[in-house]
Amino acid sequence: xIQMTQSPSSLSASVGDRVTITxxxxxxxxxxxxWYQQKPGKAPKALIYDASNLETGVPSRFSGxxxxxxFTFTISSLQPEDFxxxxxxxxxxxxxxxxxFGGGTKVEIK
Amino acid sequence: VQLxxxxxxxxxxxxxxxxxxxxxxxxxxxxxMHWVRQAPGKGLEWVSGIDWNDGNIGYADSVKGxxxxxxxxxxxxxxxxxxSLRAEDTALYYCAKDRVFGSATGTSLEYWGQGTLVTxxx
Numbered sequence: 001x002i003q004m005t006q007s008p009s010s011l012s013a014s015v016g017d018r019v020t021i022t023x024x025x026x027x028x029x030x031x032x033x034x035w036y037q038q039k040p041g042k043a044p045k046a047l048i049y050d051a052s053n054l055e056t057g058v059p060s061r062f063s064g065x066x067x068x069x070x071f072t073f074t075i076s077s078l079q080p081e082d083f084x085x086x087x088x089x090x091x092x093x094x095x096x097x098x099x100x101f102g103g104g105t106k107v108e109i110k
Numbered sequence: 111v112q113l114x115x116x117x118x119x120x121x122x123x124x125x126x127x128x129x130x131x132x133x134x135x136x137x138x139x140x141x142x143m144h145w146v147r148q149a150p151g152k153g154l155e156w157v158s159g160i161d162w163n164d165g166n167i168g169y170a171d172s173v174k175g176x177x178x179x180x181x182x183x184x185x186x187x188x189x190x191x192x193x194s195l196r197a198e199d200t201a202l203y204y205c206a207k208d209r210v211f212g213s214a215t216g217t218s219l220e221y222w223g224q225g226t227l228v229t230x231x232x
Contacts, residue, residue, distance in 0.1 A: 001171070032217075034217075034218035034219070036154075036219070038154075043204060043222040043223065043224055043225060044146075044154065044204075044219070044222055045222070046209070046218060046219060046220050046221075049209060049217070049218040049220075050218075055220070085153075087153065087154055089154075089156075089218070089219070091215070091216055091217050091218065093215075094215055095166075095214075095215060096166075096168050096215065097142070097159040097160075097161065097166050097167065097168030097214075097215045097216045098156075098159075098168050098170075098216075099144070099156040099159065099216055099219075100156065101146075101153060101154040101155065101156060102153075103153050104153040104154070
């Protein structure tokens, strides 16, 4: 099974900061990584699919990059509403249906 | 798009429970669907997925042999039959829609329900 190692597990940042989260896959998964945001008591929300594509309606301060085994999620200028937990997820365990999430990164106010 | 889960509750270890997810706002039969769970204070765990015509089904190792996913496209509904429940199955269970039309293996989870809570305890 493909494992996703996400880091850091938590970080403290201020409004306006640039925030970067990484995910490393246990094997080459091409560009098959997605990113989600979850706020307390809420369902996760899809932000980015296929490593770098923004979901409709997602602000452009969010971005993703990477391929192979190393992936990066960036918030260019942290806003108050961005304090949340972020998860990466892969789907390249073909031909099986087997998705895997990273452990999550909690972004807290500094 | 709306996904509404139901069927959660308190159940004793070793017993069974069946979760349902009612879907609306899209052509249900055209998309793979998934169950994802989140234990209290923990991260997300994909549980199971099913493609649009039941041809490809997958399970996490932690539930394989105990849980069964199914769907009824005529009723726009997704199900999760959970047998031999354990304390470690305690979680909020989310239903989620795949983003890719006709996906056979699951891709990204475009829309999520609000979840139904399953508590396994004696």
